Each structure stands twice: as structure tokens, then as C-alpha cells.
Amino acid sequence: MTDMALLEVRNLKKHFPVKKGILSRTVGYVRAVDGVSFSLRKGETFGLVGESGCGKTTVGRSILRLIEPTAGQVVFNGQDLLTLDVEELRQVRGSLQIIFQDPFSSLNPRMNVGKIIAEPIRNHLKDTKAQTRDRVAHLMESVGLHPDQMSRYPHEFSGGQRQRIGIARALALNPMVIVCDEPVSALDVSIQAQVINLLVELQEKMNLSYIFIAHDLSVVEHISDRVAVMYLGRIVEMATDRELYQNPQHPYTQALLSAVPIPDPEAGRQRILLEGDIPGPLNLPSGCTFHTRCPKRMEECSQKEPIFKDQGNDHWVACHLI
């Protein structure tokens, strides 16, 4: 799976130390991301789903080194991003951008929209003021904002419009990869559809590749070409979008899919109810981390970690049943 890969994440780990007491001694680690590997191909959308606390956001941020990962490799254009120094990293960041979840806290309230979108351009390119202005105007048009609104401040915009500002900022340097971290979950359904359509349009026009992180399975299914399901810091299943949703193999994926409410009152369904809550990440269960909630657990599940292996046709599963 390496030949067409634009970005490859290998065995990525992020362990946050837990400090306690007056000397803030490290008493343990939260293994937020614990050995995640996947690749992103050119022009595709790779969906990363999971419930809160599964580590999907940490993966997204570690790829851009907004959070410094503990171990692993992130290979982009033949370079391992994790070995780069600050200046080298700055050079690469132009082609790797991020769109954040919360359109309210991710825009500086003291900067007007023109400045927010121009910031990456001023930092990375040697454009003149007039050139920058033209570029910002062009970007605003391409995300469906009116260039006249350039001198307005973020609080004057609605949630959907702010998310458009965030997208324009991410597009400013013609990136190749955009990490979309829950870009639509704070928005109302009708606005959500607008933003999803915009992302799909931009992808076609600018040949972008997305890593699309979300908890909403229907949204991820809609936008992604391939999807990975995460549980407690690991990918438990990964396949093409159609394969994963029609033929889920891992009991967690099956339960997750059966839990999604279907907007059709006549759809008959069998719901797999999981017991209990997600375990705290401080003391992960032994063996397969899902065994405490798994309806199909066997004896070996609590003892041995399942291996993440290919079932053929690029469908990867980590489960002892298979």
C-alpha cells in the first residue's frame, strides 16, 4: 500500500504523562494514540471515526506536529516529518493544513477576516500587499464568502461562515493535504450539508487529499473513500468505505454502525447494545482493549493482543475472531 501513498503514518504513538503531587512526578501515561498506521493516497479522503477519547484528534494533530508524537513516523513526500527541525517543518507546513472543529475558538477575535486568511500567505510567500489582497479575495470567493466582508471580524459571522473562513485559511497556500478535524460537527444540519458540499467541490477543483476526522458515522461515510475505526488509541478496522459499512468485521464496528439512528421510521433494525462505558485511558484493558465491552469475547481476548491484518481487498481488522 506504499506505492501511491502521499502521506504515510507508521506506528504513530502519543503517550501523555500523568503528573501528580508536589514534585509533579510522572505516575503513569495516558496512551492516547498507541501504534496507528495508515496511508493517505493522492486525491482521496481518508475517514477516521471513533467515539470521544479514542485518540482521533490526537492522530490528526500529531501528523502536523501540533502535538509532538512520542514515537513513529509520518512520511510525506519521502521525508519523515517527525525528524525535521523547526525551519524545515515550517517549509512543509504550507502543504499540510488543518481545519478545526470549533469555528468559534479557532479564529482570532481581534483580527479581521482579511488578516486571518492572509496570515499564512504573509508568513510563507513574498507577495506584495496588493497580491495578497487579491489572493485573499479570490480565496474568499472560492469558499462562498463575499470579498467585501474582508474587513469584518469573526464575531460578525455565523458558525457556517466561520467554518468557511477556516477553510479559506487552510487553502491559502495551495496545500496537498488537509486534516479536517470534526469540521461540521458544530453546525446545524442544513449548514453542515453546505460545508460538506464545499469540501467535496474544493477537493475536485484543487486535487486535495483529506484526512477527515469525525464521530458522525454517516458524515464520514458520505465523504470518505476509505475509513478507519479507532478504539482507545488504536485502529481496529480499516477498509474502503463501501466494504466497511456493508461488511463490518470487527464487533466494535458492527456495534457502532448498528447504533447510528437511521432517518427512516420504517427501517427495521437489529441493534447491538454495548455494555458499559469506554474504559479510562490510564489503565487500558489487557489483550484486546475492546474485550471488556465486546459481545463476542473469548478467553484469549483478555490475554493476547489481536494482530492488525489484511483480510484481502485492503480490509484490515484487528480481532481474534478473524
Added chain:
Amino acid sequence: MSEQSEPLLAIRGLRTRFHTYEGVVNAVDGLDIEVFRGETLGLVGESGCGKSVTALSILRLLRCPPAEIQGQILFDGTNLLDLDQEGIRNIRGRDISMIFQEPMTSLNPVLTIGEQISETLRRHKDMTRREAWGRCVEMLRLVQIPGPKSRSKEYPHKLSGGMRQRAMIAMALSCNPRLLLADEPTTALDVTIQAQIMTLMVRLKEEFETSIVLITHDLGIIAEMASRVVVMYAGKMVEEAPVKELFKDPRHPYTQGLLGSIPVIGRKFDGGQRLQEIPGMVPNPLEMPLGCRFNPRCPRTMSICHQQEPPVVRLADHRRVSCWLEANKRDD
């Protein structure tokens, strides 16, 4: 939901407005809905459509002023808006109770779960401390909280989101209310936990024969739980229908747009990747458009839509649409 029986809750011409510095905001503007015994009525709409304000108006949980509530809210024949403070307090928690969206902010952080649940019981059922405590443990067991005895002595911060929501449901149901107002009860929760809570609510509803007003923006939850649906937009009802009819034959362009804008698993393989979108956004409540409030976003506007508010057209019992398209059909 028999047609002859009296509704448990009848809201007639409800108008809730807020007096703010910038002007008067009509959050709910002339709402008529009925809720019958044992049914689940879904109230759907996007943020700012007035669905939560409706629930808060029913229980009179809005400070007046700045709020001003007009109309009638008849619960079992009594107008809740005529009651004095003591009267409404006797109803809150006993006959009508509410589940809020955010279990973290709506539980009291300095009281244990047990204290909060028994408070309701002691206030309404004249139970002794011990009786209330026993009932509280029983309720926690009913909502499937493991170790209810020890959990009832814990503070809200020690429980997970799903557990807190269960505790809140336990509290809401502790006095066997006849009506439960559930305001986005699962929005803050993960899907697997949401599925647990929904299953629990359906089971408890059948056990206690409670009527539920389910407020949500998630049409998937509506499809699974509600028997009848009221769609709201900018403070007004735009459509009312039995749940199956709403999904099969939505009449109002807003309802049609909403149904088209949600991604459905598997649909893109036959329908393409473009979602139907509703252009523009919800109007500013201080500058409501003239005529139909949906007209700036509606794909099927006519000239009359910009001039006059559409009448509410009754197609059948509990099948109402507020749109000029339907009104004109009627006249032909």
C-alpha cells in the same frame, strides 16, 4: 393516540418573546401543539427555531422579564400560565419533568446524585429521608447504573457523560411524571451510549406510560422514537405529521430540505456525493423576513411568499402545513 381523547398537554397560541437591548425577539411566535397520553411527540428544528424555549415556557423556567409568555398551556385542563409560583412548583418534577441536554451543567456539582434525586421525592411525595433514599437507589438500578447504592453517594463529576444522563433520567422519572420534556437528551453523548439511553427511554416510557416531548435536531432519533413530529422554523411550526408520513411525504420545502441535507449511509452510491443543501442561513430574530420566514432560503418561492405569512393548512388530523404552496392547492 385516539382522536376523541383529550390531549394531556395542549399549547394554544404560545408566544414567548424576549425583551433585549437590541429589540424584541419573538423566540416562539404562535405555536399550537397537542400531546396525548403515552405518545412521543418529536419537536425538530435547527438552533434558534424556538424548540427549547417552548419546553422552558411549558415549565415556566424562563425569567420574566426579560421573557414574556403569552397564550395558553393547558396541562390536563389547567392553564400552567395562570398558576402562581407555588402551583407551578407542585407540577415541576411531579407531573412534568425535564431532561436537559448537558448532564454536566444541569446537575448540581455540590450535591451527591442521591441527594439530588431524593430532594424531588421529599418535596413532592412527602417521603422521609430514608424512604426517599431507598426509592432513589431503586431508580438508579432501573436506569441500569451499576452499583446504585455506592453511586448514589457520589458527586456528578465522578460519573461519565452517559451515567450522568442516566442519573438525570432517574431523577426526572422518580415521581412518575405524566409528561417528560426531553431536550436533546442524547446530543452530548457518543453513538453507542446514545443507543443505550434511547433504548432505556423507550423501555421506561412503556413501563410508566409517560408522554414524551422529544426535542432534537437529529432526524434519525426522531425516526426511531417519535410517533408524531412537529417541525419548527424561526419560532413557528412549519409542518406537523405522523412520523412515517413526514419522512415519506414531506410537504413543506423546509422539511424537504432538511431530509435531503442529512447524509444517509449507503445513499451516495445511488444518489451521488452532493447533498441537497438549504442555501443561506436562519434569519436574524430581530429582522425576520416579511411574509413566510423561510422565503429567503426557499427554492420554490412565489411573490405572495414575500408579502404575507402563509396560513396553517389542515390536511387531516395532526397533519398541518404552513406553506403557500399547500394553501394554493386547496383553493384550486
